[in-house]
Amino acid sequence: MTASQPTPASAATLDAQDPLRHFRERFHLPPGPDGQPSVYLCGNSLGLLPKAARAAVEQEFAAWERLGVEGHFHEPSMWMHYHETLAAATARLVGARPLEVVVMNNLTTNLHLLLISFYRPTVTRYKVLMEGGAFPSDQYALESQVRLHGLAPEEAIVELVPRPGEHTLRTEDIEAKIRELGASLATIILGGVNYYTGQAFDMAAITKAGHAVGATVGFDLAHAAGNLELHLHDWDVDFACWCTYKYLNSGPGGTSGVYVHERFANRPDLPRLAGWWGHDPSERFQMKKGFRPMPGAAGWQLSNAQIFPMAIHRAALALVDEAGGMAALRRKSEQLTGYLEALLRGLNLPATMLEIITPADPAARGCQLSVLVHRNGRALFEHLAQQGIIADWREPNVIRLAPVPLYNSFQDVQRAGAAIENWVAQAE
Template sequence: MSFQNTLAYAQSQDQADPLRSFRDQYHIPQHNGKDTVYLCGNSLGLQPKSARAALENEMVKWAELGVEGHFTGDNPWFTYHAALAPATARLVGAKPEEVVVMNQLTVNLHLMLVSFYRPQGKRYKILTEAGAFPSDQYALESQVKFHGFQPDDAIIEVAPRAGEHTLRTEDIVNTIQQHGEELALVMMGGVNYYTGQVFDMAAITQAAHGVGALCGFDLAHAAGNVTMQLHDWDVDFAVWCTYKYLNSGPGGTSGVFIHERHAHNPEIPRFAGWWGHDQNVRFQMKKGFTPMPGADGWQLSNGQILPMAVHKASLELFDEAGIENLWAKSERLTGYLEFLIKELNQPKEALEVITPAEPSARGCQLSLLVHQNGRQLFETLMANGFILDWREPNVIRVAPTPMYNTFEDVHRFGQFLAAHFNK
């Protein structure tokens, strides 16, 4: 890609952007009466302007209909989750019956581990990436302990090579093959939260299946960020949150993918709840759990209608924009950010991008390793209207999100960094 380090160039790119109108569909936080440069969609996405009306619509239904809102009006609450499935499936490359929106991410991860971490004999180990998000680490630790194993023995972590920050796919595959007879499950992030590396989920899944293990992913930093084909990749299960790139509100609901070969198997062990029970006889209140077909059969309780209403409003914008179009813009926008950082000509001892340079191996996040006074730089940026994300010990995560960020946003950030490092 050919870029230019000028405001005029950035503005020309914004004018030519076919997705430029979507920025107007979001509330941009203000700083001194002006739009902030919000580069933190990897932590909390911005509020869609349509979210308030969507939420108010359900509040009105609650006020006017009470309990009857479950069965009457547009999108009855009884089947509200089903209205989210088609758009959710399009986001992650799945069939509608393979996805369900419910609960929150770590709750869903535990539910998936109940079903898909089934240690037997010497096949009891889980492989994951070193430095996985803490919730994933804690979930895996507690699950192996629940089965009577010690985490130091039962959890295998794949770490980057000496002097490198990211994982090589060949090292992941080789480790899977090395421990093949012991592996019950490969469970990794789709995108590493710290480095922003997108893992080759297709290759990892194939390697796991090749040794007789199952394979699942935490897509918290992938859903709404990168294109995926979970069904075609033969992934066994995946979970994700919706409050980051999917802009569905703090503490928002979560998504689950379960491949159809599992989703339509009623014999798979699970923790059951009445909303996962056959809806045709659910209100007969009888003993004996009969799961709904598809991923719906993993539901526990009735849907979180208010968070789901916000999520539905957000999904409508993603459907309109198209995840492939967002990915194409993301590649250009993140590439422009990388170009501007390289223009600083800083030695690696001062500033280092630890996110992969290959566009296919990253989403819209670049992680900047600031070796000296990184926290001070972060606080200076925040004080000047740049909203970003700090991760210990010395990384600033910068995420130019294609749904609402602009080339001018990225250029302003680059100019500020240049002024900082050249003073």
């Protein structure tokens, strides 16, 4: 596909050239007010239902019905080893080795489990660095983790904020703050992509800077997994976790992924909260005292696998692989998002009315564009909904638009741009 001026004709041409266009048919698109498929630009909040998901779950229902408890040990399901069947695809998704990943629990549970191990404050090294305005769950998790160690959040937590008049963080400012904190910095935990602005952080540079001062470095990849090409192992990231219900289309409240670098694979001395599914499987059913963690990320498991959410997730991961992996999805994503940006900028609106606060550099953003609407933003959001365009509203005045490469088309983006243009014309 090549770049074109954003017109209905060019959108149709780009869709015809799109090698991933047929994947749209593999999802259920919610109907709009007119009964026709909506323009769904809300994958940054909840991805769509893959058509393969229902059959994947039905297979597990059938195994439960036919085998009962023996479903743990017999084909086709083998629930005893179900989490292992997700390791290879998960590793490809985030640029890791299979030993370094596991699917379990949900996102904030996993964040807490990882912070128990990787936020180990001392008298002198106790500070934790995060982005200001991080997703509330991350803020609450860090506040409570700090308090568990008898520390005051206002003293231990350092928040990164943009320069005056700017909406996003500069990498050089993040690095400078890391150097400034130096030996007092215990842990860095940032979102891979900021949920509000859509900014993608330079995780490799941040990890390098953190390690240079002796800090552990982790990322909440809720808005990055399935959105960006990730290379967690090569970037030397210590730990990460992510949800699967946004860009990974694995269902509301779905399961979560965890990454722990292989240098911690055989560290039974590393403090953690333990459960029997993370115990050495050769001894698991001996029911003995004394926790012996499995090697790698699997040693952070607590309970046996959530089979039904994992079945959906396995079907969704298969679609990513079938599409050619994140490299292929990212190529289309950059084009879709660039097309949307061109449409919005082509309106030539003053920044006092409508302002894109997501970075213009494709390398510094995912597929989400956050639009700051200075006047009547809620009215624009409701206008889009009336036109069958499902976007996302964030208080006080931001509309998030996320064209997802697996199921969105250039004509979807064209429709969204035309609806915004129509609203502007009516507002003037």
